[in-house]
Amino acid sequence: MIINRMAKAMKQRDWSLVIIELALVFAGVFIALQFDNWNTHRRNQAALTEMLQRVSAELDLNVEVIDQMRERIDRGAGSRDIAQQALSTCDDGPDARAAINQTISFLTGDFSPSLSNETLPQLNRRDPYLDLLSSEFRWALAVYSNQVQEEQRQLQFNAGLRWDQHVMKHPSVSADLTGALGGLYISPEVSVSSLCNDASFIRQFYVTSVFLDSTLLRLQRFSDRMEEFxxxxxxEIANRS
Known part of the structure; x- marks a missing residue:
């Protein structure tokens, strides 16, 4: 309709009407573009808020995973202490031997938690979303993204080292395939007093055990970083609500 009016005005050389019609066309295009930009901005804002909530949910999941790992490591602390005391005093008593067997079996567990990190890489790849974030949060996001990646890499690396040096590989350790003895145990013909003088066994036992302490320390430090983030x-989420 506007085009027909413009054509008619041009035939009649009514330039004032032509200018008015052109202005209406440009105004309509401008309004349409502005509305489209506003609509895109609104969709991005909503999607970003949803993504930030997913990041928060992954933080909650990581807290739960770390708490569970702490509990697992703490559950074996008692027998580990008794086993270390037995090896330091060369105690050949049945309780000492049982604690060492229990600790060796306990140390074969999986103590390298998998941290949830699905949403952060997605957020970091979306520039339209990053532009909507505050500068303070963008900085914190970059720092935390690097921290969680490095933490997962280091946990996996430490787990590999632990298995390379694991005490279960020592020739004095046997495996109970029937389950009657509860997994791994010191061979019956080997005394605790001989083990406490076996440098290779002592080294492997303490190296394996220390990796659990190292994992626990790393997880505690990372928990502090998660809380800071x-x-x-x-x-950031509160400012968007």
Missing amino acids: RIVLDA
């Missing part, structure tokens, strides 16, 4: 994340 959570404070900034919660503030």
